[in-house]
Amino acid sequence: MMGAVESMRIVAMTPGYAADIVTWRYPEPYGCYDLVDADPASFLDPGSGFFALESGGELIGFRSFGADGRVPGGAYDSSALDTGGGLRPSLTGHGLGRSAIATGLEFGRLRFAPRAFRVTIASFNTRALRVVTSLGFRPVSSFAATTDGRGYQILVRDEPLSDRLRDVHPMSG
Numbered sequence: 126m127m128g129a130v131e132s133m134r135i136v137a138m139t140p141g142y143a144a145d146i147v148t149w150r151y152p153e154p155y156g157c158y159d160l161v162d163a164d165p166a167s168f169l170d171p172g173s174g175f176f177a178l179e180s181g182g183e184l185i186g187f188r189s190f191g192a193d194g195r196v197p198g199g200a201y202d203s204s205a206l207d208t209g210g211g212l213r214p215s216l217t218g219h220g221l222g223r224s225a226i227a228t229g230l231e232f233g234r235l236r237f238a239p240r241a242f243r244v245t246i247a248s249f250n251t252r253a254l255r256v257v258t259s260l261g262f263r264p265v266s267s268f269a270a271t272t273d274g275r276g277y278q279i280l281v282r283d284e285p286l287s288d289r290l291r292d293v294h295p296m297s298g
Contacts, residue, residue, distance in 0.1 A: 133224055135176045135188060135232040142177045142184045143168035151214050154249055157275060158211055176232070178210065178225055185221075186212040188229035190237060196245045198271035205281050206239035222256045230260065234284060241283045248276035257282075 143165035151158050168175040174191035177184055187210050194207030201207065210229055212221060230242060244262060246253045262280035269276055 133178055133180045133185065133228040135228060136179050138168050138175050138177050138187070140165065140169060142187075143175075145184055146187055146211075149211070149214050151217070154247075155217070157247055157273070160211075176229075178212075178228065184213070185216055186210060186225050188225075188232065190233050194243070194245060196268075196270050196272075196277050198268050199245055199277060199279055200266060200268070201243070201279075205241035205243035206233060206237055207243050207245070208233055209244065218252070222253065223259065226256060226260060230282075239284055241281050243279060243281050245277050245279050248278055254278065254280075 146168065147160050147163050147165050149159065150156070150161075167173055168187075172191075173189070174193055175187055175189050178186035178188055189209045190206055192207065194209035195201050208229060210225065212225055233239065233242065242262075244257050246257065248254075248267065257280055260282065262282040264278055265281050266279045267276060268279070
């Protein structure tokens with residue numbers, strides 16, 4: 126599909142990107158991340174919180190902000206903004222996850238100015254757990270999904286108040 130991945134950026138979701146994402150299939154045990162039953166139109170609703178992740182003008186993944194990042198069975202509240210996402214299956218396992226998640230966090234920080242970010246990751250997914258921990262997330266709870274009993278971990282990363290205030294109300298000078 127593509128050679129070396131250039132810098133990543135978050136862009137608006139398009140109908141073509143949404144239609145592409147719902148065809149992605151991950152090898153087991155990562156099949157729990159497939160979006161086989163998703164309606165591509167749901168990715169286009171501004172309230173859904175979905176955005177495309179591009180590199181070199183090509184779709185390489187997606188990021189989401191809001192309730193989509195929650196897994197049934199987890200204990201969630203409004204203290205953090207849930208975020209999630211995925212990479213094109215052919216790009217997973219190649220060291221791109223950290224940049225993809227960091228790009229999403231920077232976008233989310235500037236757009237939503239949350240007090241904290243929260244991610245929910247399947248307990249077996251040691252690659253993703255290692256990446257989010259390296260980005261400053263700390264585990265806060267674990268649970269079994271009510272859908273299939275699979276174990277998940279919830280991790281949170283606090284956002285400094287000074288960064289949120291500076292970005293929302295830049296100082297002139």
